[in-house]
Amino acid sequence: MSEIVNLNKARKICSRAEKKAVADANAVKHGRSKAERMLDATRDAQARKLLDDHERETE
Template sequence: MSDIINLNKARKQKTRAEEKAQADAYAVKFGRTKAERLLTAAREEKARQRLDQQKFEDE
């Protein structure tokens, strides 16, 4: 005989799997770790400061 399955559980499990797959796709597309965001911000700040140091004013 075949196994009896609860259709509600099967439906919910399928929905969870689809949502997780979509979340993983978004994480790859948009996600960065906090460390990566902080590193990028620090590099941008350092580059901005270096650019400001290179400027000179005409009087």
């Protein structure tokens, strides 16, 4: 015989696991130091400037 499972508890456990996965992803995405954010912003600005400098002038 199989084990009896309370469906409400199983649903809540599954929901908690999904929320934890989303929270972990957000921590990785937004949990950076100020130095890392500044470095990324500087790199983005340099890449944007390099791209803009190579753009052709049109009349």
